[in-house]
Amino acid sequence: MRIDQLDVALRARSQWEAMELGTALVRRHAGAIWKPWVLLTLPVFALLNLLGWWLDNFWVSSFILWWLKPAFERIPLYVISRGAFGAEPTTGQTLRAQWNWGWRGVGAYLGWRRLSPARSLLMPVDLLEGGDASQRRGRRHALGGAAYGHAALLTWVCWHFEAMLQFAGVALIFMFVPVELLSESLRATWELIGQDTPAWAWIGFNLLAWLAMTMISPFYSGAGFGLYLNRRTQLEAWDVEIAFRRLRERVAGLAPMLVLLLAVFALPSLQARAQDSADTQNQGNHKDAAEALPESAGAAAITPQQLFGAAPADTAGFRQAAARAYEDPQLGAKRSVTRWVRKASDKKPDTDDSDKPDPGPILGAIAKFAALIGESILWILLGALLVALALTARWWLPWFRGDGRRSRDVQAPALQEALQLPEVLPPDILGSARRLWREGKPRHALALLYRASVEVLVERSNVVLPPGATEAQCLRASRKMPQEADRNLFARMVRFWQYAAYAGRLPSDEEFDALIKELHQQYGWPA
Structure with a gap:
């Protein structure tokens, strides 16, 4: 790969x-x-x-x-x-x-x-x-x-x-x-x-x-x-x-140029080194100057002639500068680094209290007295806590025994009133609906009007609804009613009934009277 x-x-x-x-x-x-x-x-x-x-x-x-x-x-x-x-x-x-x-x-x-x-x-x-x-x-x-x-x-x-x-x-x-x-x-x-x-x-x-x-x-x-x-x-x-x-690829591309530069800059240095070697063999007095360098230079020490060539140079000053350079404390200096490392040992180190100063009898007595007072305060607080727990045991102790749960208030069951409608619609539909509304039975009144509207739907659209037909099925069947006013009135009646039956939103008295009036005008029911 x-x-x-x-x-x-x-x-x-x-x-x-x-x-x-x-x-x-x-x-x-x-x-x-x-x-x-x-x-x-x-x-x-x-x-x-x-x-x-x-x-x-x-x-x-x-x-x-x-x-x-x-x-x-x-x-x-x-x-x-x-x-x-x-x-x-x-x-x-x-x-x-x-x-x-x-x-x-x-x-x-x-x-x-x-x-x-x-x-x-x-x-x-x-x-x-x-x-x-x-x-x-x-x-x-x-x-x-x-x-x-x-x-x-x-x-x-x-x-x-x-x-x-x-x-x-x-x-x-x-x-x-x-x-x-x-x-x-x-x-x-x-x-x-x-x-x-x-x-x-x-x-x-x-x-x-x-x-x-x-x-x-x-x-x-x-x-x-x-x-x-x-x-x-x-x-x-x-x-x-x-x-x-x-x-590496970039360096390899530059390799020929690097070799050429090294050859250009290294050739004069090699020629000077060869000339210095020849001068060293002819002039033996420069050996003393090389031996005068510190011993740490060893056999690898460089003579002034090797460094400066055949040109005249101040060898005495050079030797003094080289000696001062080797005497520099930063050259080859050493330093010690101390780090604290936790020692994995179970033995506790022996403490030597011999170097601690003696506080004296007065300070020692004061320290002991302060420690006694602090200990006494802690014991008093502990006793007060035990007394408080004992006095309030009848409230918290049943929780530990498991019988301290609060009994929830039993809510009364919701009262449901069934809609009781007659098997046969009354001849006075609107009057019966007004009477139910005045008696405080608005859902009964709206259910009676909705059922009567379904009868009108079946009669005017000439359709047969299945038993237990839902509001959606009745609305789809109402599309076959010939008059648009009948369709709109039936949709409004269904909406009133659904709000009352499923959402608990009852119409106001004015809205109920307006609905009664519109049903009387459109369906011809006696008022």
């Missing part, structure tokens, strides 16, 4: 950023991922549904398709593992690679590791790294240490996304059902699923599952690959290694 060829900005990221990096790689190589995915999984989907139709059990085909997801997830992992290094494979290369690439560890992920919550993080270890089983086991343990929880959360979130997509597909079908037929359609669908579901319904449900898996699984594998890259960057310092490799 050539990490210097990575096509991503490699750096130490948080686990959330690493998962976002993986999903960005999936979006970048979307065409190279989904084309082979569809070409490979769609025939498998068709064969499994033919098997379910032959066995008359489509649950088996749906379960097998779900169980084979780790084998299909090799496709996005193969693409992004090469696309991240700038070598995106073609559709044909990806399909041909599925026959012989990545089968070494897939058997375990189709077996005992199928339900592993960190499958997206650990699969790249088996498919992309070499080594035997023990080495891969150690690598999985090292890579999954700090990112196992994030990988498990990723699995949980992606599973919910797939489930919600399937439910959304089913709900999308019912969005095209008219509102009037929605309840009957839901009832028929429930009975169809529970009793004898046809093959086309099972195939449609399996198709929704395949579509959800096709949309979510590549992102699941990509996010796991991002976690894998981030863990290797943290453990193996890939970002530091890449920085050093780039630095």
Whole structure:
């Protein structure tokens, strides 16, 4: 693996950023991922549904398709593992690679590791790294240490996304059902699923599952690959290694120029050194000057002639300056650093009180007296606390015994008054409603008006309502009333009744009188 060829900005990221990096790689190589995915999984989907139709059990085909997801997830992992290094494979290369690439560890992920919550993080270890089983086991343990929880959360979130997509597909079908037929359609669908579901319904449900898996699984594998890259960057310092490799490349490009500069500046120095060696052999009196240097210089001491060449120089001043330089206390100086380290020992250090000053008899007596007073105050406080606890025992002691709970006030049951209406509507509907309103029974009055309005609805719209028809069904039936005024008045009556029956909002006396007047004018009821 050539990490210097990575096509991503490699750096130490948080686990959330690493998962976002993986999903960005999936979006970048979307065409190279989904084309082979569809070409490979769609025939498998068709064969499994033919098997379910032959066995008359489509649950088996749906379960097998779900169980084979780790084998299909090799496709996005193969693409992004090469696309991240700038070598995106073609559709044909990806399909041909599925026959012989990545089968070494897939058997375990189709077996005992199928339900592993960190499958997206650990699969790249088996498919992309070499080594035997023990080495891969150690690598999985090292890579999954700090990112196992994030990988498990990723699995949980992606599973919910797939489930919600399937439910959304089913709900999308019912969005095209008219509102009037929605309840009957839901009832028929429930009975169809529970009793004898046809093959086309099972195939449609399996198709929704395949579509959800096709949309979510590549992102699941990509996010796991991002976690894998981030863990290797943290453990193996890939970002530091890449920085050093780039630095080496830049230095290697400047190597010829550096060699030329060294040759230009080093040639005069070599010539001067050769001239100094010749002068040293001819003039032996300079040996005394070299021996006059401090002993710490040793055989590596440099003579003035070697330093200044053949030009005349003040050797006496140079020797004095060199001696002062060697006498500098900062040259070769040493320092001692003392650190306090806690000693792990159970033995208490012996205290020596011999160096402590004697406080004297007066100060010692004062200290003892102060300690006695403080101890006495503490004992007095403790006694007062015990007395207070004893006096209040009848309140706090039952709590320790378990029978000190406060008995809750038993609320009186809510009084419900049943609506008692006559079997046959009275001839004087409006008069009966006014009488009930004056007697303090407004809900009875509104219920009587609502029931009478339903009778008018049935008569004028020529419809038959089922027993126990709801307000919504009555409103839908009122659309067949020929006059718009009748429809508006019936909708207003239903609204008055619903506010009173379900929300407890009663109309005022003026609103009730206005409703009575409008019913009298429109429906022709006697006042």
